[in-house]
Structure formats: structure tokens, C-alpha cells
Amino acid sequence: MxxxxxxxxxxxxxTGGFFTLVGAIGLARLPDFYTRLHGPTKAxxxxxxxxVLASVVYxxxxxEGIAIAEMLIMVFLFITAPISANMIAKAxxxxxxxxxxxxxxxxWDQ
Numbered sequence: 001m002x003x004x005x006x007x008x009x010x011x012x013x014x015t016g017g018f019f020t021l022v023g024a025i026g027l028a029r030l031p032d033f034y035t036r037l038h039g040p041t042k043a044x045x046x047x048x049x050x051x052v053l054a055s056v057v058y059x060x061x062x063x064e065g066i067a068i069a070e071m072l073i074m075v076f077l078f079i080t081a082p083i084s085a086n087m088i089a090k091a092x093x094x095x096x097x098x099x100x101x102x103x104x105x106x107x108w109d110q
Contacts, residue, residue: 005061009054016050019043032100033092041085049074 026039052074060066 001058001061005057009058012050012054012057016047016054019047019050021047023047033097034089034099037085037089037092041081045077045081048077052077 020043023040023043026043027036030036030039052070056067056070056074059070
């Protein structure tokens with residue numbers, strides 16, 4: 001494996017780990033359901049995407065070819081994560097789960 005590929009894999013793994021960590025911290029520290037949903041969804045989509053991309057780079061440079069399954073996992077992740085988060089948020093709004101006081105966009109109590 002070339003040194004450039006090794007640096008790319010290290011960079012992608014560190015980036016993915018950082019974004020995943022930020023998403024986990026956001027899940028633990030954010031105040032209400034909607035912000036807890038938003039933080040991990042956005043951060044872990046980028047984090048897991050970077051980790052899967054690091055895996056693609058690693059196995060592609062070892063001479064095993066481009067892993068189509070990993071590329072499909074990444075596409076599936078980028079398509080389904082935002083859509084599922086949107087559906088969960090709409091269900092919470094339908095159930096009238098209250099956001100934290102001072103949050104913009106509170107429509108049902110006005």
C-alpha cells in the first residue's frame with residue numbers, strides 16, 4: 001500500500017471517529033428529543049460514511065478491487081439516515097412532544 005493511501009485511510013478513520021464521537025456526545029448532552037435526534041443523525045452519517053470510505057480505500061489499494069458492497073452500504077446510509085430522522089421527527093410532532101423552552105419553530109402552542 002502506498003504512503004498516500006495510508007495517510008488517506010488514517011485521515012478518514014480519524015475524521016469518522018471524531019464525527020461519531022460528536023454525535024454520541026450530542027445524544028447525551030442535548031436538551032430535548034428534537035435536538036437529540038438531529039445531533040447524532042447528522043454527525044454519525046458523516047462519521048460512518050468516512051469510516052466506510054476508509055475501508056474502501058484500504059481494500060482497493062491492497063489489490064482486491066473496489067468493494068461494491070461497501071459502496072452500496074454508503075449509498076444506503078446516506079439515503080436512509082436523513083429520511084428516517086425526518087419521519088421520526090414528524091411522528092414526534094404529530095404526538096406533540098414538547099421541545100425545550102426557547103426553541104424556535106414551536107407551532108402548536110401559539
